Amino acid sequence: MVAPASTQEVAGVVTVCARHGAGIVPQGGNTGLCGGAVPDLSGEQVLLSLSRMNRIRRVDPGNDSLVAEAGCILADVQAAAAEVDRCFPLSLAAEGSCQIGGNLSTNAGGLNVIRYGMARQQVLGLEVVLADGTVWEGLRELRKDTAGYDLKQVFIGSEGTLGIITAAALKLAPKPANPVTFLAAIRDAGDAVALLGRLRSVLPDRIDAFELISDRCFDLVARHLPDARRPFAERPGWAVLADAVEGTDEGRVEAVLASCFGDGLVVDAILAKNKAEAAGLWRLRHAIPEAERPAGYCLKHDIGVPVGRLARFLAEAKALVARLEPDARPIVFGHVGDGNLHYNVLQPAGDDGFRERGADLSRSLYDLVAKFEGTFSAEHGIGVTKKELLRTYRSEVELGLMRTLKTALDPDNRLNPGKVI
């Protein structure tokens, strides 16, 4: 492992590795879920940690931008934005340890995509060390620039296989006012999409987050967090946790919820009365991944389908799991406003054979996703663990284009070899 402290040092490492034919695996906070930042078992790959490149190089509130080195922790980037009364809207569970370079090289998603877009959309410019050790200085801080191909787009989301991001110029957003947070109980997951439509008709783009949570998630969390309890007395089946922001007064949100309650679309609701109550509701959501762990083996799927087809997809997925693994327990939650769900399936209690049978269930679920023209990787990338899925579900033409890019930009296959493509 090497841990260079500057762009020039990264370039130096890449040059030396090129000379000796060694592959390089760039690593940020190592929080990825698909093994994209982990060397193979050959013992011949150089692990390049960006952790020491952790300076915020400059902050320009007048331009609503800042320049951060790749090794900056995401939470530190958010804090640097907050210091000048702005917000860096990328937000995800690992924000306390993931690094911005990793976020960009995987095009991370998270909670606020519905309003602000993926990591890609937060980028104004990049500094990248290329496969031959040259440095591309593309740290422009412009909101509009059509001077030739937009090269940064090629490196964002390429998981370190086309170049090593060493710094990024990032867009800042105005700091949002305190949101109105609510948790609404619904009977059917498909109703979440209907509820989103109703909210949007009154508050067109005032929804910052819109998360679906299945009842079983609350069970797990209540068991995992000593002081947490199920939010609703009844077991309606599903809930939506949402933030609505500035220009939104509580009254308007309350009115929408009341009308949905009248129609039976919403069966119960909790409107947070203050920041602490809002944080309490969000804590239930954030704790889900952790609460899954002690419950047994959990088969995970980071899937996405077009939002309008989500209700039908969920119905068919439920039937599929019931047919193939009647005793398994789907733990479904995620960013329903973007069509992205973490469709996880927990093993039947005591049935450790599930782990082996899991591949079949996964494959059937991914086939279903494909039928709905969805994706088997909405926000977690490919890394190594999803390479086979990429080969299965994407066309030969598409794979060929990816190989063409890889060969063009890294002809000797030095950058994160064996990942993505």
Add this chain to the structure above:
Amino acid sequence: MVAPASTQEVAGVVTVCARHGAGIVPQGGNTGLCGGAVPDLSGEQVLLSLSRMNRIRRVDPGNDSLVAEAGCILADVQAAAAEVDRCFPLSLAAEGSCQIGGNLSTNAGGLNVIRYGMARQQVLGLEVVLADGTVWEGLRELRKDTAGYDLKQVFIGSEGTLGIITAAALKLAPKPANPVTFLAAIRDAGDAVALLGRLRSVLPDRIDAFELISDRCFDLVARHLPDARRPFAERPGWAVLADAVEGTDEGRVEAVLASCFGDGLVVDAILAKNKAEAAGLWRLRHAIPEAERPAGYCLKHDIGVPVGRLARFLAEAKALVARLEPDARPIVFGHVGDGNLHYNVLQPAGDDGFRERGADLSRSLYDLVAKFEGTFSAEHGIGVTKKELLRTYRSEVELGLMRTLKTALDPDNRLNPGKVI
């Protein structure tokens, strides 16, 4: 010229051209300003018009998306969105004749970038005919997808040199409520940035458009449109035309303007009282490019600088023009909220020698833009007319990367040869 009516016909044309070694120039509405859609003078290039591929293939309001063929007029895409009570937010002067394929292949900008981003940000998926005639079917309609390299990003903004876009899946936005439109007179162009800051502190992201207009623009428009007149009795120097949207009541905008008036930041203001008044104000803005024409030779610069440096840039640019061409008349307008200005310079009355001297002035202005770390092409692309600027102002590493992409995706240089790079 060929005008195929389907993707397969486009692929057929490309295959035949490849066999015969002919270059292909894709053309949409031919409204580009840099000659990107115009064949060279060799007589050996095939002009491929996308005009007959003008179907909206599907509209999915549940997913807030639609699929349009490349030859759809932008205004028709907007209309298809409006029919399902949504908005397609890309908006520019040529929207009545430019085509969506051209908008995407040039990554068009326009009036609403400040809120919605460039054309690139409106795209969910693409269908592209590649240099060898194969079709990449990438028309996914997903908001999140990290399954491998995001190939659409490579084709967007590449001006038809890497592939021919034949259809696009586009994001729709909620239909915004009627905006509050106002025209504010200011003394100094730099004050526009300060005014934007003040507005944003009260209405963080409620600004849909924020256009700077110099006094001289109003003179030209008043001369050009028989029924238009100068909006202000005084000649303050500059004005800002802005739209603020939903969640905004007039009262809040009025309060900001009143406080700015108190400080001397705003010297006069017109708040549109209804839709007709708002349209009247916007008509003044839209008429500027046309009003320039009869006034004489006009040297045009589509430039961008970081927003926070705009005030200083404008001061230095003014001094520069005054020094080099004291009698020339800067006609400055544009999307100041994005740091993008159309910094045009009209010939001194009766001085036709200006046309020849223009190149020197342009070069000096572009040097100034470079000093401010800006761009010589914020939203008009490269085409042929800006190729030399690209070579001058972008690094060898950057140009090398662009050539690498071009060679990888179009090894025989068949697609829009001689453009961009």
